[in-house]
Amino acid sequence: MTKCLAIYPGTFDPITNGHLSIIKRGLKIFERLIIAILHNPQKTPLFTLEERIEMIRDSIQGIPNVEVDYFDGLLIDYALRKNATVILRGLRAMSDFEYEFQMALMNRKLNREIQSVFLMTDYKWFYTSSTIIKEAARFGGDV
Numbered sequence: 721m722t723k724c725l726a727i728y729p730g731t732f733d734p735i736t737n738g739h740l741s742i743i744k745r746g747l748k749i750f751e752r753l754i755i756a757i758l759h760n761p762q763k764t765p766l767f768t769l770e771e772r773i774e775m776i777r778d779s780i781q782g783i784p785n786v787e788v789d790y791f792d793g794l795l796i797d798y799a800l801r802k803n804a805t806v807i808l809r810g811l812r813a814m815s816d817f818e819y820e821f822q823m824a825l826m827n828r829k830l831n832r833e834i835q836s837v838f839l840m841t842d843y844k845w846f847y848t849s850s851t852i853i854k855e856a857a858r859f860g861g862d863v
Contacts, residue, residue, distance in 0.1 A: 723751045724750055724751060724752075724805045724806055725750065725751065725752045725753070725754065725802065725803060725804045725806070726746055726749075726750040726752070726753050726754070726804060726805075726806040726807070726808040726837070727753075727754050727756050727798065727802065727804045727806070727807050727808065728742065728743060728753055728754065728755050728756065728808045728809075728810075729757075729758055729791075729795050729798075729809075730755075730756075730757070730758065731757065731758050731760075731763070731765060732755070732757055732775075732776055733765040733766055733767055733772060734766070734767055734772065734775050735772070735775055735776050735779050738812065738841040739810065740779060740780075741810075741841055742808065742810035742839050742841060743755065743780065743783065743786060744783065745839055746808045746839060747783070747785060747786065749837070750806060752785045752786075753785060753786045753787075753808070754786075754787050754788075754802060754804065755776055755780070755786060755787070755788045755789070756790065756791050756795075756798060757769065757772055757773065757776070757788070757789070757790040757791070758790070758791065758792070758795075759790045759791065759792045760792065761792070769790055773788055773790065776788045789802075794830070795807065795827065796827050796830045796831050796834060799831075799834050800831065800834070804834065805833065805834060805835065806834065806835050806836075806837050807824075807827060807834060807835070807836045807837070808837050809823075809836060809837070809838050809839075810838075810839055810840075810841050811839070811840050811841065812840075812841050817838070820838060823836075824836035824838075
């Protein structure tokens, strides 16, 4: 395990089993992890920031060395404020990789000291996304 702090950013609207898979696996690599919820006032999430924080806290109950926080603005600025050295991202498919690769390059340009680390989601969660879960919930699905 690397003795460093990693930031796992996202909207988590809502948190999924795929997210939890990345969190648990990330803790096998990094000493501590902050689940950092992006608060973007220009977006209209299904769940409020407070609801997302509560859902995440409920989901990670009993998992040590994880905290939940939120931020707005640049992720790299938030990581610097928290003294994090890693940005942890989960990937489901090649389409995720293309976007995440571009974001990692931009973050690297802004600060070369903070590394981006990518983990593949467990195969059983490859087709699960917050968007799919929200859509199912809107139509009365048991999510």
